[in-house]
Amino acid sequence: MRWLGPGVIALLLALAGCSSPSATASRPVPSASGTSTSTAPSTTTAAPTPTPLAAPAPVVVLDPGHNGGNGAHPEVVNAPVPDGAGGTKPCNTTGTATDAGYPEHAFTWDVAVRMRDRLTDAGVEVVLTRPDDAGVGPCVDVRGQLAGQVGAAAFVGIHGDGAGAGGRGFHVITSSLDPAGPQIAAGSSALAVAIRDAMTAVEPVSDYTGSDGLDSRPDLAGLNLNAVPAVYVECGNMRNADDATRMADPAGRDAIAAKLTVGVLAFLGR
Ligand code: ZN
Numbered sequence: 001m002r003w004l005g006p007g008v009i010a011l012l013l014a015l016a017g018c019s020s021p022s023a024t025a026s027r028p029v030p031s032a033s034g035t036s037t038s039t040a041p042s043t044t045t046a047a048p049t050p051t052p053l054a055a056p057a058p059v060v061v062l063d064p065g066h067n068g069g070n071g072a073h074p075e076v077v078n079a080p081v082p083d084g085a086g087g088t089k090p091c092n093t094t095g096t097a098t099d100a101g102y103p104e105h106a107f108t109w110d111v112a113v114r115m116r117d118r119l120t121d122a123g124v125e126v127v128l129t130r131p132d133d134a135g136v137g138p139c140v141d142v143r144g145q146l147a148g149q150v151g152a153a154a155f156v157g158i159h160g161d162g163a164g165a166g167g168r169g170f171h172v173i174t175s176s177l178d179p180a181g182p183q184i185a186a187g188s189s190a191l192a193v194a195i196r197d198a199m200t201a202v203e204p205v206s207d208y209t210g211s212d213g214l215d216s217r218p219d220l221a222g223l224n225l226n227a228v229p230a231v232y233v234e235c236g237n238m239r240n241a242d243d244a245t246r247m248a249d250p251a252g253r254d255a256i257a258a259k260l261t262v263g264v265l266a267f268l269g270r
Pocket of ligand 1: 065066095104158159160182
């Protein structure tokens with residue numbers, strides 16, 4: 001958890017742009033009267049024209065599921081944490097892998113980075129729940145609370161499923177507990193539909209779970225504890241040969257990241 005600090009601090013500093021030296025220096029400062037004052041030099045011909053402040057960039061939290069060091073630290077990832085449903089569940093898990101050994105944590109990290117770059121280019125501020133793919137955790141409850149703490153507009157958890165080899169396709173999950181109230185729940189549903197609609201261009205909807213690419217569950221702490229519209233995307237079934245081929249291929253991951261980004265931007269109205 002401690003290495004979440006710099007990211008959050010950096011974000012807060014970025015959001016506090018009006019007090020940063022660079023932001024202050026770049027903006028013209030209007031005079032109190034709007035025109036030249038009596039103390040201004042006689043050579044002054046016009047007061048600076050105030051420019052409208054740009055609307056703040058929306059913030060999106062991307063949560064790449066699991067982490068590369070989880071497997072080596074069971075004492076950390078098996079510790080119980082609140083599940084947002086009145087019980088507990090393990091801090092985290094190691095995640096799944098393709099039959100050829102490409103791990104889910106590497107998949108989720110790569111897709112998240114590709115999404116981050118696209119969203120940043122589109123003017124969205126992105127916060128990741130982990131800084132790299134070599135650490136342990138953070139726990140699911142910490143991940144689930146981050147979006148609310150940084151004032152995000154949306155939370156997207158990125159995963160790959162480990163279902164039976166015969167099942168194929170992606171699905172988008174929301175919490176079935178309505179934990180943050182009906183307005184946030186409606187936002188989560190809208191986010192899920194926007195991502196589902198975009199993802200169908202690159203991957204079929206799941207033929208083994210959910211309904212038309214959408215599912216809701218009560219057991220996911222990262223969704224139950226969220227204070228903002230939140231989804232998990234199971235981008236495919238890593239145990240299915242067709243899905244595994246796409247998910248282990250950088251071009252396949254890029255296509256997935258591109259469509260996830262389209263969905264997020266549609267949800268944001270950008
Ligand atoms: Zn996962």
